[in-house]
Amino acid sequence: MADFPFDIVLFDLDGTLVDSARDLAPAVNHALTIAGRRAVPESMTRTFIGGGAKLMLQRALEATGGMVEDAEFASLTESLLDHYVEHIADNTVPYPGCVAALGQLRRQGCTLAVCTNKAEDAARRLLARLEMADHFTALYGGDTLGRERSKPQPDMLHAAISDCGDGRAVMIGDSTFDVGAARNAGIPVVTCRFGYHDVPVAELDGDIMIDHYDELAQALQTLDQAGI
Ligand SMILES: O=C(O)COP(=O)(O)O
């Protein structure tokens, strides 16, 4: 424990711990169909993920003809979430090596938490269905502290660090929301090349990037040695 550089590891969920686009994309297309729009390919939906369901839907609507009025948007958001929750773990899986890496970090003395812009209830359901929940001491969703305090605001990172007993923390994520939140919280950030990127991957601008969970422990050591 003493020689591992971080006490607390905070994880984003969609595109970081789990490959959930195969269940998010059909939920987006369900809502688009209700709105009379064409469906969009999963590859496009992947670029809309990261800011929560509402932003994902807004981007999908903008890409298929434009935003709708508030009441219709609220109803479409509800349809999207109903569909998503019903199919939450149909095709979603943890990324290769993820579960093993979580176990390894815990054996090294790290305390783990999830900081996601997904709604807290959906995040808890998903992690329970995938039998991953027990790894995490804390979980914050995009609505836990209020949407205005979701990532890239640092609030949920600060709260999770406190719940984990305070200490040296690092964020693992896949989008500008994660990098921004980590910067705003003043902690380093590892980005995942395999996740969902709302900007070209080269522009994510984290401190170090991993291609596979097998590289995570070494990446954390490298960050430490670089004095980041
Ligand atoms: O639901 C989303 O859009 C984002 O979720 P994430 O913060 O876990 O990537």
Ligand SMILES: [Mg+2]
């Ligand atoms: Mg993400």
